[in-house]
Amino acid sequence: MVKVMIVDDDPMVVKFNGHYLNMVEGFELAATAHSAAESLRLLEEYEIDLVLLDIFMPGMGGLDLLTQLRRIGKGVDVMIVSAACDSQSIKTALRFGAVDYIIKPFEFERLNAALSAYRELTAVMEEQAQLNQNELDSFLLSTKNRPVREPLPKGIDPHTLTTVWETIQSLDGNAFSTEELAQLVGISRISMRKYLDFLKQRDLLILRLIYGTVGRPVYKYRCLQSSPALKRFLF
DSSP: OEEEEEEOSOHHHHHHHHHHHHTSTTEEEEEEESSHHHHHHHHHHSOOSEEEEOSOOSSSOHHHHHHHHHHTTOOOEEEEEESOOOHHHHHHHHHTTOSEEEESSOOHHHHHHHHHHHHHHHHHHHHOSOOOHHHHHHHHTHHHHSOOOOOOOTTOOHHHHHHHHHHHHHTTTOOBOHHHHHHHHTSOHHHHHHHHHHHHHTTSEEEEEEOOSSSOOEEEEEEOSOGGGGTTTOO
16 A cells, blocks of 8 residues: 655645545555645654645745755655646656656546556566566556546536446446436436436437337437447546
């Protein structure tokens, strides 16, 4: 388990980034700090593998903290998560060994990619005394080679979308109504209609009028594609 400390002077950002961190397998939030001075103290108290570090903080800034960590030989990895996007800040961070640089605001996918690459590389380096170039490149270049996810429209939650899609897949091609799927997923019929419209607009579902033996005909959906079809939208 990779033990992480989040350093940011904004409590809401700390909470937000901690929530994201908990969504990535293999990471544990071990400590949080709201200043560089506090983080230095906590690094003496806790065993930390990775620091998610902001740059703009009162007193000692994140870059000064990073350079001091290197001067004193503190063996902790640092990933910058900051709104600072000027080339000088980025150069300084990378020059002093930041393992990645994420510019606020960011999507979960970017942080997920960075953390996943870090987790995989550190795991391999612990298991193997030596790496060849191909093995090293597979980790160092992994975030660059990941496909860009298309943004979801407002009102579409990625986790709910995943649940909706997996439920549709479990029906094995059988037709279903909005109300039937809403009951299976556990959300309202109005909310479900938004997700089904989203999937239909992307040619993942087809809507047809179904004539039964009794009662009025009803509109039902049927899945047109298999589960990988949503990979450009989901994590």
